[in-house]
Amino acid sequence: MFVASRHLHEHPTAPVTRLALRLLPTAAGAQPATAPPPATQAIDVASGAWEGIVNIDVSVLVPDYREPWNAGQPSGGSGTGFLIGKNRFLTNAHVVSNATRILIRTTNDPEPHPAKIVHIAHDCDLALIEAEDGSHFEKLKPLDFGGIPQLNTEVIAIGYPIGGDRISVTRGVVSRIDFRPYSHTSVDSHLAIQVDAAINPGNSGGPVMQEGKVVGVAFQGFSGRVAQNVGYMIPVPVIKRFLKDIEDGRYDHYVDLAASDFPVENPAQAKALGINGDGVGVMVGDVEPAGSVGDLLKIGDVILSIDDNPVMNNGLVRFEGELMDMNEIVERKFAGDTIKLKYMRGGKKEEATVTLKRFDPYVRLGAQYNQRPRYIVHAGLVFQPLDRNLMDAHQIRDSTVNYVFDNFLTDKLYVERPEPVVLTTVLPDEVNTWLTPYAHSIVDQSTV
Amino acid sequence: VKIKSLKDVQTALEKKDKAFIEIQLLEKNRPLALKRELVEAAHARIMQTYNIQEDAYLGDE
Numbered sequence: 001m002f003v004a005s006r007h008l009h010e011h012p013t014a015p016v017t018r019l020a021l022r023l024l025p026t027a028a029g030a031q032p033a034t035a036p037p038p039a040t041q042a043i044d045v046a047s048g049a050w051e052g053i054v055n056i057d058v059s060v061l062v063p064d065y066r067e068p069w070n071a072g073q074p075s076g077g078s079g080t081g082f083l084i085g086k087n088r089f090l091t092n093a094h095v096v097s098n099a100t101r102i103l104i105r106t107t108n109d110p111e112p113h114p115a116k117i118v119h120i121a122h123d124c125d126l127a128l129i130e131a132e133d134g135s136h137f138e139k140l141k142p143l144d145f146g147g148i149p150q151l152n153t154e155v156i157a158i159g160y161p162i163g164g165d166r167i168s169v170t171r172g173v174v175s176r177i178d179f180r181p182y183s184h185t186s187v188d189s190h191l192a193i194q195v196d197a198a199i200n201p202g203n204s205g206g207p208v209m210q211e212g213k214v215v216g217v218a219f220q221g222f223s224g225r226v227a228q229n230v231g232y233m234i235p236v237p238v239i240k241r242f243l244k245d246i247e248d249g250r251y252d253h254y255v256d257l258a259a260s261d262f263p264v265e266n267p268a269q270a271k272a273l274g275i276n277g278d279g280v281g282v283m284v285g286d287v288e289p290a291g292s293v294g295d296l297l298k299i300g301d302v303i304l305s306i307d308d309n310p311v312m313n314n315g316l317v318r319f320e321g322e323l324m325d326m327n328e329i330v331e332r333k334f335a336g337d338t339i340k341l342k343y344m345r346g347g348k349k350e351e352a353t354v355t356l357k358r359f360d361p362y363v364r365l366g367a368q369y370n371q372r373p374r375y376i377v378h379a380g381l382v383f384q385p386l387d388r389n390l391m392d393a394h395q396i397r398d399s400t401v402n403y404v405f406d407n408f409l410t411d412k413l414y415v416e417r418p419e420p421v422v423l424t425t426v427l428p429d430e431v432n433t434w435l436t437p438y439a440h441s442i443v444d445q446s447t448v
Numbered sequence: 449v450k451i452k453s454l455k456d457v458q459t460a461l462e463k464k465d466k467a468f469i470e471i472q473l474l475e476k477n478r479p480l481a482l483k484r485e486l487v488e489a490a491h492a493r494i495m496q497t498y499n500i501q502e503d504a505y506l507g508d509e
Contacts, residue, residue: 069500376457376504379469379487380494381480383457400475419453423473423480427498431482431490438480441473443451446460 050167051106052083052140053207055160056091056115056129059101065393066425068373068384072098080159080206082214083142087134090239091205092219093120093127094184097369104131106140107160107167113137119246122369123254125184125219125234126242127205145236146213148322149174149193157197157218157231159206172197172229179325180232183220186388187366188254191328192232199231208233241332252335255356257327258291259284261303261315270313273302274347280304281344282315282326289415291359293341296352302344306330330356361414364388365405380427381435383443386420394424398440454506 056079061072079095081104089104096102096117103112113131120127131137149155157170172195180192195208199218208216216233245251262285264270267277275281281302288294297303304310306329309317317326330339338353364387373390376383384390391405404413404420413420421443426436449460461469469487471480495503 068505069502372505372507374454374505374507376454376461376506377495377500378461378503379482379490381471383454385454404474417452421451421454421457423471427494429490429494429497431486431494435480435482438473438476441476443457444472444474445450446457446472447449447466447470 049141050158051108052137052143053158053167054081054083054089054104054106055079056081056089056095056205057103057105057112058096058099060098061100062098063371063373063389065373065384065389068375068382069377074100078160078202079204080161080202080218081129082205082207083137083140084145084243085142087130087137088118088142089115089129089131090217091127091129092184092217092234093122093125093369094219095205096120096127096129097122097184102129104129106137109136111136119242119251120370121242121245121251121253122185122367123182123188124190124238124242125182126217126239128243128246143207143209143214144212145239146210146215148177148235148237148320149210149215151175151177153210155195155197155208155210155215155233157195157199157203157206157208157233159203159218161198161200161202163200168203170198170203172231175230177235177322179328185366185368187362189327190238190254190331191235191324193235195231195233196229197231198229199233203231237332241334245334253358255330255333255335255337256291256359256362257293257330257354257356258288258359258362259293259297260286261326263315264302264313273300274344275302275313279313280310282311282313284343286410288359288361288409289412290361292354292356296341296354297343298345300345304342304344304349305340307340308342361418362409364419365408367392377427380429380432381423382425382427383421384424386422386442390422390424394422394440396422396424396440401440401442404442458504458506 058077060075062075063072064070079091081089081091084090102115104115105112113136115129115131118128118130152173154173161168174193175196176194179189182188182190193216199221203218206218207214208218216235218233221231261282264283281304284297284299284301287297306326309319311317311326315326316323319328333356335357337356341354342351367388374385386405401422408414423439423441423443426432426439449456451457467484469482469484
């Protein structure tokens with residue numbers, strides 16, 4: 001449904017009719033419906049104002065999870081990035097994931113320059129890259145960041161999407177500000193801003209700007225078969241969190257409460273929980289033992305506030321002037337930071353300070369990149385750890401494997417078996433004759 | 449050996465106490481068994497047949 005918008009290279013011999021370009025008819029003598037935009041909005045590309053916005057061309061080696069001993073499948077794609085500091089270009093993680101070669105070029109300089117990844121954060125789909133020789137970009141002006149744009153205010157998306165080789169600009173308004181899934185890993189959700197400016201393959205990693213400042217990074221949209229004019233950008237708070245996280249030279253990932261909430265909307269239920277009817281308090285629906293609040297909260301507790309921000313009965317908080325999911329407060333924090341949690345248990349108010357940490361078990365449920373598949377081959381039996389990459393590659397239908405994968409968190413299966421191992425393949429040989437039906441099973445134990 | 453990670457598979461396969469390798473699969477009632485002396489002989493042949501350079505990669509850790 002969601003599609004990340006890296007532009008995959010077309011095969012050189014493939015017909016270009018994949019794009020159904022529709023030209024609007026020009027009616028002689030027709031008057032434009034609106035006055036032309038003021039000249040001050042025009043951008044002279046030759047002025048260099050946008051020269052820090054670069055096209056990123058990537059060669060990729062996609063790991064082979066079916067035959068994990070192989071190098072992988074070569075592929076390629078392109079996206080956009082932009083200069084944010086001395087030889088530092090921001091882009092999407094999905095633009096440069098699994099990259100073996102990265103080339104960047106500005107719209108006025110046809111020469112490609114090799115680049116490399118400095119930091120990559122798959123959980124928020126951001127990456128920082130640098131040119132191997134930064135001298136070519138020393139005179140370019142970095143783009144500045146703005147804040148969270150307001151609803152129904154105009155933004156422009158700039159990048160190198162399909163349809164041509166030069167820089168492209170599309171215009172739209174901010175349609176929605178919400179906590180949304182990020183499709184790159186498929187398991188992470190963060191603040192995202194929906195815009196109706198066209199965001200197409202190749203726009204990924206490009207700046208979305210308002211009044212000359214970057215207010216987001218274009219990163220995903222719905223397929224045209226599902227919805228029209230629905231594109232998303234990563235907002236500045238998420239970008240700044242990423243940049244702050246890497247200040248110490250490494251990326252530490254997002255931290256998580258690892259607890260789910262359940263809205264308290266039934267009056268009798270609210271009364272039974274001891275909530276006084278002011279709309280504050282959301283019930284704890286589940287708690288992961290390995291999560292930050294695993295030793296503190298219990299199912300049925302009522303969260304009243306996080307860092308003194310009252311939590312409403314639907315799990316929202318008013319934060320920085322906007323109604324947001326309470327997890328947004330946790331999102332802005334880093335590994336080792338603390339939050340103050342007020343909650344109610346059995347009608348009695350409690351307060352605690354919680355140290356935040358990453359919740360590791362969920363990582364294997366999401367797509368993973370930039371890593372070689374792990375495996376063991378023994379007598380033609382291929383053993384691999386269960387994760388989403390394996391499930392996608394092998395298209396396993398075995399009900400037990402699917403049960404373990406689907407319920408890994410909800411049934412807390414990770415507690416007993418942190419890394420389930422699957423017998424994925426039986427490479428035919430006389431030593432393992434008739435054992436093929438055992439493939440696609442989870443290994444329970446071995447007696448040797 | 450209870451298999452909780454890929455590393456446990458390696459540990460289990462390194463033990464050579466019995467004449468048969470027996471693997472229990474979750475929710476499958478029938479164990480998988482291989483005769484050890486045949487496995488040792490077949491391993492090199494399988495690696496060559498399927499052009500596998502390394503018989504394991506357990507990660508950087």
